[in-house]
Amino acid sequence: MAIVKNNHISGTIGPIVHKTWRNKQVLQSQPDKPKQTEATKQSADVFGKSSSLACLIRDNLYGCFVFYDPEMINRFNTPVMDVMNHCFDKETKSFTFERDSFVRLNGFEFNAQSLLVNSLFVHPLVNLENNKLTLHIPEIDIQTQLKFPVGATHCIIKVAFCLYGMEEGMDTAVNHKTQEISKAQGIVSATEFSITVPEGTLAVVGLGLQYYSKSEGMNTLINNKTFEPAAICAALINPGTFLKENLGEDAEKWQHKDKLKLKIKGQKAKKGTGLKKQTAKIEKEPTALETKLNIARNLKKLGISFTDIAASTGLTIKEIENL
Structure with missing residues (x-):
């Protein structure tokens, strides 16, 4: 639907979009609707x-x-x-x-x-x-x-x-x-x-x-x-x-x-x-070491410093670096 305002058309008529830009009438075609594939x-x-x-x-x-x-x-x-x-x-x-x-x-x-x-x-x-x-x-x-x-x-x-x-x-x-x-x-x-x-x-x-x-x-x-x-x-x-x-x-x-x-x-x-x-x-069930390693991985993802992770888990800096 389109309307006329101040001698300019604004809106859509068929496949054409009418709009105003710097007090000028502008026409452009409607963008194609994206087609969704089965994968998407x-x-x-x-x-x-x-x-x-x-x-x-x-x-x-x-x-x-x-x-x-x-x-x-x-x-x-x-x-x-x-x-x-x-x-x-x-x-x-x-x-x-x-x-x-x-x-x-x-x-x-x-x-x-x-x-x-x-x-x-x-x-x-x-x-x-x-x-x-x-x-x-x-x-x-x-x-x-x-x-x-x-x-x-x-x-x-x-x-x-x-x-x-x-x-x-x-x-x-x-x-x-x-x-x-x-x-x-x-x-x-x-x-x-x-x-x-x-x-x-x-x-x-x-x-x-x-x-x-x-x-x-x-x-x-x-x-x-x-x-x-x-x-x-x-x-x-x-x-x-x-x-x-x-x-x-x-x-x-x-x-x-x-x-x-x-x-x-x-x-x-x-x-x-x-x-x-x-x-x-x-x-x-996971061993104590496996539990510490898993916790360290999550803390590493949070951006916690290796020093703080080591203090919290008891792991060495090298163990944490290798995760």
Whole structure:
């Protein structure tokens, strides 16, 4: 549609665009609409699902953190998208995931201005076996392994589990927290949290520290936009087929996210094949050294100096350079 204003035509008539430039009438042809190829459509679809999945994980892990740095969302979208692209088969237009497909999320820090590894100096261990996921937090020596910021007198370790049934596009979140920890304590006993993880599910475990000052029955939160230590401990897939009927009593706790349904390779041909199961024995959990290396890789991506990474992980500068 075009209109006449001050003796000049403005707008579109057929394939011609009419506009005014320096008080002169200008005509030009409309630009061709870009044609989307099948490949670009696939890329756009994977991009959309990747962004939605990253958002789902972040939202479900808010039980362990609230504040995050301004670049966190983009930083987190990148590894999720890398995994999704790597696991997508362009020929079958489906995904193939294995137990450790999302391992690159391990050690991801939600606030680059206050790293969890600089506040908590023990390594939580995650184990997934027989549909049971366990997070083990080792014994903590308060004086040397849990750093309290200025003004803080108490701390709570917050844990969040995000579960995502890929094929059905269903998810749920489970939150836990430790008993109150006082700065004056000597040793905090080891703690474990366990949940059931159905087959065909991606499980992401997040851990954060909430500090506060306690005085005369009043709690004052210390955490803020620049101080919120929280990170992902592990991201694992429990191989198999996700079936709603296997959720039992917990079914009502799961939500449907239709846009997050993923076509898993092999599902259409034969029900029950599910996510790829390992033919060999289940891999052992990462060693302490492997965990340190993985954390160092993430810190290196954040641009943290090699000296600070070495101080946080105990690795040598040379080991960090070789990552």
